[in-house]
Amino acid sequence: MALHILFVLFSYVLLTQAVEGNTDEFDCVDIYKQPAFKHPLLKHHKIPETFNLDADLDRKSEYKTNYQSCSKGTVPILKQRNETKSVHLDTVEYPGQHFATIETVLDGSIYRGAEANISLHSLTLQNNQYSKSQIWLENGPRNELNSIQVGWAVHPRLYGDSRTRFTIYWTADGYKKSGCYNIQCPGFIIVTRIPWIGIAFPRTSIYGSNKSFTFTPQVFQDGFSGHWALKIFNEVIGYWPKELLTHLNEGASLIRFGGNSFMSPDGVSPPMGNGHFPVIDFQKSSFFLHVKVRNSNNQLLDIEDRKTRRYSDSLQCYRLTYWGYSKPNGVSFSFGGPGGDCGT
Numbered sequence: 001m002a003l004h005i006l007f008v009l010f011s012y013v014l015l016t017q018a019v020e021g022n023t024d025e026f027d028c029v030d031i032y033k034q035p036a037f038k039h040p041l042l043k044h045h046k047i048p049e050t051f052n053l054d055a056d057l058d059r060k061s062e063y064k065t066n067y068q069s070c071s072k073g074t075v076p077i078l079k080q081r082n083e084t085k086s087v088h089l090d091t092v093e094y095p096g097q098h099f100a101t102i103e104t105v106l107d108g109s110i111y112r113g114a115e116a117n118i119s120l121h122s123l124t125l126q127n128n129q130y131s132k133s134q135i136w137l138e139n140g141p142r143n144e145l146n147s148i149q150v151g152w153a154v155h156p157r158l159y160g161d162s163r164t165r166f167t168i169y170w171t172a173d174g175y176k177k178s179g180c181y182n183i184q185c186p187g188f189i190i191v192t193r194i195p196w197i198g199i200a201f202p203r204t205s206i207y208g209s210n211k212s213f214t215f216t217p218q219v220f221q222d223g224f225s226g227h228w229a230l231k232i233f234n235e236v237i238g239y240w241p242k243e244l245l246t247h248l249n250e251g252a253s254l255i256r257f258g259g260n261s262f263m264s265p266d267g268v269s270p271p272m273g274n275g276h277f278p279v280i281d282f283q284k285s286s287f288f289l290h291v292k293v294r295n296s297n298n299q300l301l302d303i304e305d306r307k308t309r310r311y312s313d314s315l316q317c318y319r320l321t322y323w324g325y326s327k328p329n330g331v332s333f334s335f336g337g338p339g340g341d342c343g344t
Contacts, residue, residue, distance in 0.1 A: 025079040026195045028070035034077060039186030041243040048225045051191045051236050075190040077183065078198035080159060095344040098269055100318040100335040101258030102308050103136075104293070109307065110251035111137070113220030113294035119287050120213045121274040122204040123154045125162050129262055129270040130155040131339075132167070133286065136256040137219055137228070140247030145174040148228055148240055148248065150217045152201065154270075155181075163200040166215075168230065172244050187244055188230075192237040207274060208283055220294055221251060251296060255303075257288050258320065259335050263342065269317055273336020278321040282334070290330035302331045317342035 036042055070076050104111070114135050123131050134151025153167035158181055170187055171179030179187065182197050190197060203213045218231035226242040226249060242249050263269040273286025291303045302325060310333075312320050318337035325331050 024195070024198075024200060026070075026076040027079060028074040028193075029077055031073055031075050031191070034075055034190055035183045036186050036189040036241075039244070042186065042189075042241060045189075045241055045243065047189065047191060048222070048227070050222070050224065051227075051229065051239060069195075070193040072193070075193060076195040076197075077190075078195070080184075080198065096263035096267075096269070098261045098263075098272070098314050098318055098342055099258065100272060100312040100320040100337070101256050101260075102291070102303075102310050102320070102322060102333055103256035104254055104303070104307055105309055106254060107307065108253075110253065110296040111255050111293050112223075112251055112296065112298045113137075113218070113300070114252075114255045114257070114292065115216060115218040115220075115300075116257055116291045117214050117216045117289040118151060119274070119282075119285075120152060120164055120201050120204045120215060121286055122164055123162065123271050123275060125154050125156055125270045126264045126268070127156045128264045129268075130157065131262075131270045131272050132260045133258070133273060133288075134167075134260065135217065135219065136254070137248070137252040138256070139250060139253040140174075143174045143176070144247065145171065146245045146248040147171050147175075147179075148219060148245075150219055150230060152215075159198070161200075164204050165198055165200050166196055166232075168197065170240055170244070172246070178244070188238055188240055190238040192235065194237070196232060196237045205274065205283075205286075207276065210283060212282060212287075214289070216290075220298070221248075223298055255293055257291055257303075258333075259286070259318065261318070261339060261342075263339075263344070267341060267344075269314070269339040269342040271337065271339045272318050273334075275336065275338055277319050277337050278334030280321075280334075285334035286336040287332060287334045289332045291332065292330070314342040316340070 132153040134149050136149050138147045140146045149169040152164050154162050156162050169181050205212045222229050227239040229236050229239040259272040261270050261272045278285045293303050294300050317339050320335040322333045
């Protein structure tokens with residue numbers, strides 16, 4: 001089935017022109033004094049030279065904007081208005097999770113990375129709800145689960161607003177004690193001087209418009225260091241050190257793409273994706289395009305139909321339609337829904 005879409009990728013120029021007028025504030029801190037290095041396992045950690053962007057930043061034309069980047073040797077840390085606990089609300093103690101995803105089958109395959117082109121949308125949520133569109137990379141038994149998560153989230157409890165923000169998460173023990181969002185605890189190491197972690201996206205897609213705004217996060221296990229790196233616009237912006245992720249050191253056994261929501265105390269689940277059920281028209285759906293994984297040999301490949309399963313746990317609230325492969329969109333799917341009384 002051929003799907004046609006006019007979509008606009010974010011550029012640094014678009015990002016920086018719009019972000020200058022918002023209320024986000026960042027501190028520039030010494031790269032070795034950022035929160036990650038307070039972790040006891042990272043006390044003597046050294047950033048690989050291949051991840052250090054200092055030497056290249058000023059020469060790259062795409063960075064030549066009016067945005068205030070940090071000076072050489074420092075990295076940006078978002079000043080968040082809300083200080084939340086590390087709790088992820090993804091455990092049995094916190095019912096109310098819902099998902100609409102595709103994921104790899106557990107057949108013994110090992111993956112070294114994943115990426116996708118993810119549509120961006122604005123949503124209005126209650127304070128205790130959240131809604132995400134993201135990629136998961138995981139390995140390990142449930143009580144020792146290693147999980148890396150990358151995408152966008154509307155999360156008022158975390159950020160103090162309902163803006164669509166670039167959001168990451170990790171845990172090394174199945175959400176029990178380790179891990180957190182962004183850099184709220186020691187773990188993820190930022191190497192870029194451009195503000196990214198926690199940033200509000202300046203443009204989001206409008207239902208029915210002929211332009212769909214997207215971004216493409218890339219996560220991969222570096223073949224030299226073994227660390228899990230995060231790229232945006234083909235630049236490494238940071239990484240999760242291998243010291244923290246014992247099971248993911250062996251690669252990811254499961255990769256998941258799609259949406260995740262969490263309900264408010266009154267039992268109402270928020271909208272997911274763009275708040276509408278998926279349809280064939282991408283201008284009226286939230287979507288993932290060019291869904292790819294890195295195999296055990298670090299080859300970047302389209303995800304295979306026979307190695308995936310589709311999952312949606314509340315069809316009255318959220319749905320997913322898998323489109324398979326087409327030349328213009330790669331492997332793609334649409335997902336989302338209005339939420340509501342979706343059960344627990």
